[in-house]
Amino acid sequence: MSSHSSSTEAVDLAEGVNHQVAMVMDLNKCIGCQTCTIACKTNWTDSGGREYMYWNNVETKPGAGYPKDWEELGGGWDDDGEERTPGELPDQDDYGAPWDFNHEQIMYEGSDEPLRPMDDAADWAPNYDEDEGAGEYPNSYYFYLPRICNHCTHPSCVEACPRSALYKREEDGIVLVDQDRCRGYRYCVEGCPYKKVYYNAMKKKSEKCIFCYPRIEGEGPEGEVRGPACAEDCPPQLRMVGYLDDENGPIHKLVNEYEVAVRLHPEFRTEPNVYYIPPFAPPKHTDAGESTDEERIPRDYLEELFGPKVHNALDTINQERERVRRGGESELMELLNSDRSEKYRLEVFDES
Amino acid sequence: MNRNELLLAGLLAAVIAGGAVLLPPVAEAQAESGVPVEYVDTTAGLNSPTGSGWAEIQTATIPLSSAGAAVPAANDVTVEEMQVQAVRTNRQIRVRTSWTDPTQDGSEPSVREFDDNVAVQLPAGGEEQPPIAMGSSNNPVNIWYWSGSGSSEELLAGGPGSTTPFEESTLRTEHTYADGRWHVVFTRPLDPRGDSRTAIPRDAADLDIAFAVWNGSNMEVSGQKAASQWHRLAVSSGPPAYQRFLWVIAGVMIVLTTLLTLEGIRRTGGE
Numbered sequence: 264m265s266s267h268s269s270s271t272e273a274v275d276l277a278e279g280v281n282h283q284v285a286m287v288m289d290l291n292k293c294i295g296c297q298t299c300t301i302a303c304k305t306n307w308t309d310s311g312g313r314e315y316m317y318w319n320n321v322e323t324k325p326g327a328g329y330p331k332d333w334e335e336l337g338g339g340w341d342d343d344g345e346e347r348t349p350g351e352l353p354d355q356d357d358y359g360a361p362w363d364f365n366h367e368q369i370m371y372e373g374s375d376e377p378l379r380p381m382d383d384a385a386d387w388a389p390n391y392d393e394d395e396g397a398g399e400y401p402n403s404y405y406f407y408l409p410r411i412c413n414h415c416t417h418p419s420c421v422e423a424c425p426r427s428a429l430y431k432r433e434e435d436g437i438v439l440v441d442q443d444r445c446r447g448y449r450y451c452v453e454g455c456p457y458k459k460v461y462y463n464a465m466k467k468k469s470e471k472c473i474f475c476y477p478r479i480e481g482e483g484p485e486g487e488v489r490g491p492a493c494a495e496d497c498p499p500q501l502r503m504v505g506y507l508d509d510e511n512g513p514i515h516k517l518v519n520e521y522e523v524a525v526r527l528h529p530e531f532r533t534e535p536n537v538y539y540i541p542p543f544a545p546p547k548h549t550d551a552g553e554s555t556d557e558e559r560i561p562r563d564y565l566e567e568l569f570g571p572k573v574h575n576a577l578d579t580i581n582q583e584r585e586r587v588r589r590g591g592e593s594e595l596m597e598l599l600n601s602d603r604s605e606k607y608r609l610e611v612f613d614e615s
Numbered sequence: 616m617n618r619n620e621l622l623l624a625g626l627l628a629a630v631i632a633g634g635a636v637l638l639p640p641v642a643e644a645q646a647e648s649g650v651p652v653e654y655v656d657t658t659a660g661l662n663s664p665t666g667s668g669w670a671e672i673q674t675a676t677i678p679l680s681s682a683g684a685a686v687p688a689a690n691d692v693t694v695e696e697m698q699v700q701a702v703r704t705n706r707q708i709r710v711r712t713s714w715t716d717p718t719q720d721g722s723e724p725s726v727r728e729f730d731d732n733v734a735v736q737l738p739a740g741g742e743e744q745p746p747i748a749m750g751s752s753n754n755p756v757n758i759w760y761w762s763g764s765g766s767s768e769e770l771l772a773g774g775p776g777s778t779t780p781f782e783e784s785t786l787r788t789e790h791t792y793a794d795g796r797w798h799v800v801f802t803r804p805l806d807p808r809g810d811s812r813t814a815i816p817r818d819a820a821d822l823d824i825a826f827a828v829w830n831g832s833n834m835e836v837s838g839q840k841a842a843s844q845w846h847r848l849a850v851s852s853g854p855p856a857y858q859r860f861l862w863v864i865a866g867v868m869i870v871l872t873t874l875l876t877l878e879g880i881r882r883t884g885g886e
Contacts, residue, residue, distance in 0.1 A: 312724075349687060352834075355725035425686055425837055426776045446778065448837040450686070452726065464724030 312465025423454030649847030684838025720831025721763025
């Protein structure tokens with residue numbers, strides 16, 4: 264780790280990386296509409312062996328996620344961040360596959376059965392457990408968790424590749440797979456604890472989210488600099504995009520100053536550069552429908568997902584909300600409600 | 616010369632000629648361990664991996680063990696030996712590899728499915744023997760790589776992790792899988808155009824050669840492979856049939872000269 268200029272002393276960047284792209288997703292705004300998923304899919308993964316891939320997915324938490332139970336598959340680093348932790352390759356079925364239906368029977372064999380999946384065909388799919396969540400009525404809870412590659416500062420996928428096919432771009436820290444170097448060994452797939460590197464069996468190469476780098480380089484629609492498609496197409500505009508080391512940007516403030524944007528599973532020690540504003544929910548209800556003081560989403564569950572820093576983040580947001588409720592001003596609340604132009608700050612380092 | 620002497624001369628000539636035809640290959644086989652590359656006039660019977668001609672070609676058994684590479688599960692390999700045969704014509708070399716693998720892996724495209732593979736490694740041309748693990752940057756190796764999905768690649772490597780395909784492959788492969796056994800035949804021109812490609816000499820010569828096998832069902836990939844040490848690839852010199860023909864002529868001439876000399880002495884002595 265090293266810092267690269269006096270203005271970025273507080274921000275750890277990966278060695279050899281000049282700036283680091285980052286994203287903050289406000290989970291309180293996600294409505295689970297999957298527009299980001301489709302924006303990504305139509306741009307990058309709609310054919311050619313990528314059909315099963317969702318470089319961007321939105322899963323329900325608590326839930327098994329995509330691929331199923333990815334959090335149990337290992338990868339990442341040990342507690343010291345020195346040694347890689349072994350990982351497993353997911354089963355193809357755990358990504359979800361198209362179901363077989365009884366078309367043959369209905370269309371050609373005269374069956375009167377309703378159209379439905381064949382036996383055992385419909386036992387898993389992406390978002391199979393959507394909106395199930397956890398807890399008992401009237402205190403059940405769930406929230407949506409959008410996920411892309413975290414373009415980590417200490418990426419275990421990069422370290423896992425014996426051919427150095429994966430690398431962090433010098434200019435912005437985007438993690439890419441050099442398709443000429445890749446020979447489809449899949450050490451990166453098992454090495455990523457977020458399971459955000461995918462194997463293309465048709466091309467025999469691994470592939471992943473590229474942070475829409477052609478768009479942020481101005482190669483997107485109308486030759487303009489654009490944020491990643493998942494961010495720009497989001498109806499509630501829950502994603503902020505910029506550079507972690509841009510001290511005047513909202514990401515730096517949310518992550519490093521207010522510390523309200525936290526990493527998903529920091530214990531994997533890959534140091535993700537996608538950060539989350541943790542979710543709030545209405546308080547628990549009594550059976551009679553009265554609100555209590557008890558938080559609906561258990562803190563220990565949020566700590567399981569976002570690590571111990573989630574407590575401070577939630578407390579800070581609560582305090583700032585109270586301040587605004589009392590008629591005060593809060594830069595933090597302003598940031599979390601910022602307008603579109605503040606959400607994408609991608610040209611700040613163009614001159615350097 | 617009477618009739619008996621003529622018969623004796625004929626018999627002697629036949630023994631020498633027969634010996635010339637039969638003995639040299641046996642003597643060569645005893646002298647050369649490793650993988651002999653037999654010269655053949657034609658590849659008839661050797662075109663398919665199970666062609667009948669392969670039964671006539673000497674077989675080398677190559678022991679295999681973990682390559683010990685710095686990748687996860689590097690020591691978890693399953694194939695313990697393979698059989699190798701090699702022939703050459705005036706234009707091409709053909710190497711037939713075969714090994715036992717109870718499962719055929721190569722056509723299932725999914726995340727956890729790996730292909731069976733086999734590779735042949737040769738020095739790219741340096742004088743010294745390259746490091747066994749993919750050579751080194753100043754002593755690279757050629758690798759002929761076949762994958763159970765049916766594709767093959769001609770590769771150049773200068774150390775682990777540096778494998779790079781040649782832009783145009785001069786390699787051809789044929790394969791069959793039957794009774795729990797793969798047979799894969801690699802065919803390549805002896806001396807193809809382009810830099811960094813191992814030239815197979817037309818005269819008798821020894822080259823280094825090594826092999827590796829991957830068992831897809833055991834998720835073997837990359838450096839997790841059953842590999843051999845370096846072996847000697849013993850390339851036969853020019854057409855043996857031509858050599859043997861010369862030996863026959865020489866033998867017959869020696870016998871005839873001896874008999875004529877004896878006859879001359881007998882006649883001289885008799886006078």
